Amino acid sequence: MIQVEALTKRYGPTTAVDGLTFTARPGLVTGFLGPNGAGKSTTMRVVVGLERPTAGTATVDGRRYADLPAPLHAVGVMLDARSVHPGRSAFRHLLALARTHGIGRSRVDEVIGMTGLESVARRRAGTFSLGMGQRLGIAGALLGDPGTLVLDEPVNGLDPDGVLWVRGLVRALAAEGRTVLLSSHLMHELALCADRVVIIGQGRLLADASVPELVAASGGGSLEDAYLQLTAGSVQYRGRAADEATGLTAAGGAR
Numbered sequence: 001m002i003q004v005e006a007l008t009k010r011y012g013p014t015t016a017v018d019g020l021t022f023t024a025r026p027g028l029v030t031g032f033l034g035p036n037g038a039g040k041s042t043t044m045r046v047v048v049g050l051e052r053p054t055a056g057t058a059t060v061d062g063r064r065y066a067d068l069p070a071p072l073h074a075v076g077v078m079l080d081a082r083s084v085h086p087g088r089s090a091f092r093h094l095l096a097l098a099r100t101h102g103i104g105r106s107r108v109d110e111v112i113g114m115t116g117l118e119s120v121a122r123r124r125a126g127t128f129s130l131g132m133g134q135r136l137g138i139a140g141a142l143l144g145d146p147g148t149l150v151l152d153e154p155v156n157g158l159d160p161d162g163v164l165w166v167r168g169l170v171r172a173l174a175a176e177g178r179t180v181l182l183s184s185h186l187m188h189e190l191a192l193c194a195d196r197v198v199i200i201g202q203g204r205l206l207a208d209a210s211v212p213e214l215v216a217a218s219g220g221g222s223l224e225d226a227y228l229q230l231t232a233g234s235v236q237y238r239g240r241a242a243d244e245a246t247g248l249t250a251a252g253g254a255r
Ligand SMILES: Nc1ncnc2c1ncn2[C@@H]1O[C@H](COP(=O)(O)OP(=O)(O)OP(=O)(O)O)[C@@H](O)[C@H]1O
Pocket: 011, 014, 015, 016, 034, 035, 036, 037, 038, 039, 040, 041, 042, 043
């Protein structure tokens, strides 16, 4: 279980997370949404002990990450799939991670199998495609057989088969009673795999509800409709309308 309570994180003059409170419960996939720069990654980084809160707390199973006796067994993390040493093979990377946490080699083989990386396990991670890197990141998160998983955009760069695989994986992990917190910008995918959705904007909570509740509150559209309504006032980085950006008029002619 992840509990975020009155969490604030400031970087100099920037308030990345602003008094945020929510709980990701066992047995559920909790989708974590928000516009670019809303504070999702920062929140996840605090949960897994990579950042210290300015105020408030974030705990896993009631303890701050730093106080967990066996962190890799408590919480599996995939924040940035590119953080793997490029010269190391997938197998070596996972083995090094396993060894530093007292995890046996057989579990390394197991997670390589679970993530479909058998044929490339001996290849240098630096040669991996985006999707293969994502799979390796997920393998690392699964290594400690953790009760909680924190996955930052796990379907980013995956092909349709990979997206389907992640959906099945997170559903299965939740069905086993684990807590899954997963961020994504893919509304359609989240509508399919999340039980609850936490939406933030400019570091603040905008909604914490089930997908059907959000859809009903938006007037019965889609999760995307609900999200766009809720975040309309919180988007910081908005491009020009497509017709303006391309120099085309509404009638389709060039300006
Ligand atoms: N190390 C840092 N130093 C300074 N500012 C930071 C740092 N990390 C994040 N920020 C700022 O905090 C805010 C929240 O960023 P964060 O990466 O958490 O957002 P996000 O919701 O994950 O965005 P995205 O969807 O683009 O990944 C942004 O304004 C960002 O520029």
